[in-house]
Amino acid sequence: MPPNLNRQGPTPIFEQITHWMRQKIHTSEWANDHKLMSESDLASAFNVSRGTIRKAIENLITEKLLVRIHGKGTYVRNKVLLEQQPNWRLAGFSQDLISRGISYSTEVLTKEIVTPKNEIQDLLNLQPTEKIFHMYRLRKINDQPVLLIENHIAYEHCAGIETIDFTENQLYVTLEEQFKIQFNWARRSYKSINADKAIAKHLKLKSEAAVMFLEEHYHSIDNKPLEYTRAWFDGQVFYIKAIIKRADEKSDLTNIFH
Numbered sequence: 001m002p003p004n005l006n007r008q009g010p011t012p013i014f015e016q017i018t019h020w021m022r023q024k025i026h027t028s029e030w031a032n033d034h035k036l037m038s039e040s041d042l043a044s045a046f047n048v049s050r051g052t053i054r055k056a057i058e059n060l061i062t063e064k065l066l067v068r069i070h071g072k073g074t075y076v077r078n079k080v081l082l083e084q085q086p087n088w089r090l091a092g093f094s095q096d097l098i099s100r101g102i103s104y105s106t107e108v109l110t111k112e113i114v115t116p117k118n119e120i121q122d123l124l125n126l127q128p129t130e131k132i133f134h135m136y137r138l139r140k141i142n143d144q145p146v147l148l149i150e151n152h153i154a155y156e157h158c159a160g161i162e163t164i165d166f167t168e169n170q171l172y173v174t175l176e177e178q179f180k181i182q183f184n185w186a187r188r189s190y191k192s193i194n195a196d197k198a199i200a201k202h203l204k205l206k207s208e209a210a211v212m213f214l215e216e217h218y219h220s221i222d223n224k225p226l227e228y229t230r231a232w233f234d235g236q237v238f239y240i241k242a243i244i245k246r247a248d249e250k251s252d253l254t255n256i257f258h
Helices: 013-026 039-046 050-062 093-099 118-123 171-177 197-203 246-257
Strands: 066-069 073-076 082-084 105-114 132-141 144-154 183-194 210-220 225-234 238-240
Touching: 013 050, 039 050, 050 066, 118 225, 144 197, 171 183, 197 225
Parallel strands: 082 238
Antiparallel strands: 066 073, 105 132, 132 144, 144 225, 183 210, 210 225
8 A cells, every 4th residue: 555645745755655665675565576566557556647656766776676677667676686606705795795886784693702512613623622703793785684694713813803893894804914814715515495483583584485505614724724604695685606618627527537
């Protein structure tokens, strides 16, 4: 149902309609890929001119909340696609967003120094008495959560890191520049899973919604394990992109048969 517009107030009608549409998107009442009614039908529903509707839609296209596809209509596109390549940089998704000029925010949910569980102890090759820096962060784009990240770092390499504000600072830049940690390589794996209630709540998804689960195990130049990351992505925004070269394939086949 369209809102009750204040036709006598100081706020222009098209701005009131823009606000109403924006709320529909931000509350996910209009989901990603939701198709809007035609401009003429919206104008009729609001009892305004098509020009007024067009102004509201153009506002939200500028905000990257809507996209107009020629010959098909106008759709909700409030989720920025997160692209990753198999041999992608170690610095994390924040670097990709920055390079693409996409604004994002980070909410730190947990930040603590703890004795890790046995699984993490083994992954980081720690003694039972050694501590880790443990952190949960939530990344948002257009105020919508898209990525939940859990980090485990051997504390001996980053004593004092718990005092740093990671709503403003990038983790891997901090580790390399402030703590002089030299990352050399990481093992990365992906799989599709169904979100449990906690993950679904953080990412504002329905329980059991499909999410992409990422694991990364970072190592130093001398192959010492330094950090272990787990991350959960909204399945609607994540995809993997690869460039495949026939020359590389031929080289691999040559190595196999010779």
